[in-house]
Amino acid sequence: MRDNVLVVHGGGPTAVLNASLYGVLLEARESGAVGAVYGAIGGSEGILKERFLNLSRFPEEELKKLLATPGTAIGSSRYALEEEDYKAMEAIFRKHHIRYVLFNGGNGTMDACGKLVRALGSDSDIRVAGIPKTIDNDIGITDHTPGYGSAARYIARTTAEIGADVKSLPIHVCILEAMGRNAGWITAASALARKKHGDAPHLIYLPERPFREEEFLADVKELYDRLGGVVVVASEGLKDESGKPVVPPIFQTGRSVYYGDVGAYLAELVIKKLGIKARSEKPGLCGRASISLQSPVDREEAVLAGREALKAAMEGCTGIMIGFARREQEKYEVCPIRIPVEQVMLTERTVPASYINNRGNDVTDAFVSWCRPLTGEEIPDYIDFQEIYRERREDRE
Numbered sequence: 001m002r003d004n005v006l007v008v009h010g011g012g013p014t015a016v017l018n019a020s021l022y023g024v025l026l027e028a029r030e031s032g033a034v035g036a037v038y039g040a041i042g043g044s045e046g047i048l049k050e051r052f053l054n055l056s057r058f059p060e061e062e063l064k065k066l067l068a069t070p071g072t073a074i075g076s077s078r079y080a081l082e083e084e085d086y087k088a089m090e091a092i093f094r095k096h097h098i099r100y101v102l103f104n105g106g107n108g109t110m111d112a113c114g115k116l117v118r119a120l121g122s123d124s125d126i127r128v129a130g131i132p133k134t135i136d137n138d139i140g141i142t143d144h145t146p147g148y149g150s151a152a153r154y155i156a157r158t159t160a161e162i163g164a165d166v167k168s169l170p171i172h173v174c175i176l177e178a179m180g181r182n183a184g185w186i187t188a189a190s191a192l193a194r195k196k197h198g199d200a201p202h203l204i205y206l207p208e209r210p211f212r213e214e215e216f217l218a219d220v221k222e223l224y225d226r227l228g229g230v231v232v233v234a235s236e237g238l239k240d241e242s243g244k245p246v247v248p249p250i251f252q253t254g255r256s257v258y259y260g261d262v263g264a265y266l267a268e269l270v271i272k273k274l275g276i277k278a279r280s281e282k283p284g285l286c287g288r289a290s291i292s293l294q295s296p297v298d299r300e301e302a303v304l305a306g307r308e309a310l311k312a313a314m315e316g317c318t319g320i321m322i323g324f325a326r327r328e329q330e331k332y333e334v335c336p337i338r339i340p341v342e343q344v345m346l347t348e349r350t351v352p353a354s355y356i357n358n359r360g361n362d363v364t365d366a367f368v369s370w371c372r373p374l375t376g377e378e379i380p381d382y383i384d385f386q387e388i389y390r391e392r393r394e395d396r397e
Helices: 018-031 044-048 060-068 082-093 109-122 148-167 185-192 213-225 262-274 297-315 367-374 387-397
Strands: 003-009 034-040 051-054 098-103 128-130 175-180 203-205 230-237 250-252 257-258 278-281 320-326 334-340
Touching: 003 018, 003 044, 018 034, 018 060, 018 098, 018 278, 018 297, 034 044, 034 387, 044 082, 044 230, 082 098, 098 109, 098 297, 109 128, 109 278, 128 297, 148 185, 148 230, 148 367, 175 185, 175 262, 185 203, 185 230, 185 367, 203 213, 213 262, 230 262, 250 334, 262 278, 297 320, 297 334
Parallel strands: 003 034, 003 098, 098 128, 128 320, 175 230, 175 278, 203 230
Antiparallel strands: 034 051, 250 257, 320 334
16 A cells, blocks of 8 residues: 655645645656545644545646635644644554655744654654745745745735825825734835835835834825825834834734734824824735735745655655755746754744845845745836826926
8 A cells, every 4th residue: 555645734824825735746646656645624633633635536627726726725724732632643644544744834833843753753654844834934944935925926016006006196195014923024025016216115114123103204204295195014013112012912822913903003103193194004814815916936836845845755854844945046046955844943034134224114125136036027017197297397397
């Protein structure tokens, strides 16, 4: 009897999470050495309840839909596994002839991956590998994570479109709130919206720098007086100089945080302190569920990560996570690497200082150069007759 594979999804979905699952199925089929690829229905809790679906039985035309399916086709969870749960898993795996267990998720899921490896013991023939996934891009060691490129593309396109709207009727300040917890990678990606000087976003605030209210208001006032309309992109995880969230979380349990409405808070500050019209926008789940703005680069790399995880497990590796290393060359290219999972268990990789400007209200060109290849095609060129008119009038004068 050939060995089986189990894929487990953990945490919040991304626009390419199912693409990694497709990569596992592709590698399993091409290897000819795998019996079945099971999906744990409903995440890690699905292991304990033995909710396994044999995905290998589905025809290719159905499986290929995974590449363009948002969310997770097998379900996910934030189920808190206990030590006894990990110990109970080995018997379940052997019952279903599962030799390869692939955890697909973020920091917390990699923690579960490492704990399972420890529970199985060093002499176990069951191989456990991690497939990275998070829009937050906050897993350590790897250059970036599948899921981030699509979230970055979404925030950049959305910022560009809001920027065109605000420029058309420049009477207010628009605050766009981005997801990202303690890491501002998604917020920073809004900078890719700019095609020329003066384009939105006009201000970018990351959680890596303390948020200073007076500086924020001064920057907004100067821009409003000069431009009329201002677009600000701010992280949901903004903190003050004491390290406390500028808006207290609504609810928190463990690592799961439901943030207060930072965008609405900042818009209210502008209205009350400056007397300027302001509004807030909060894409939220739209930014991680969007297949229409899925990055093709992100999708391809997600497939690669799934394939490489199964390949590593079949070669005898256990306790590793697949990561990406960027090649030092003019054309963007990555190569997969195998990272010991203990190096990424519950780590949190934040935006480095070299990617943030001195005032803490924007990102640097170095960040834009790093991020741009991950999103696929650049923002399309928009036409602005108002700007053409102003330029021609200036030439006449």
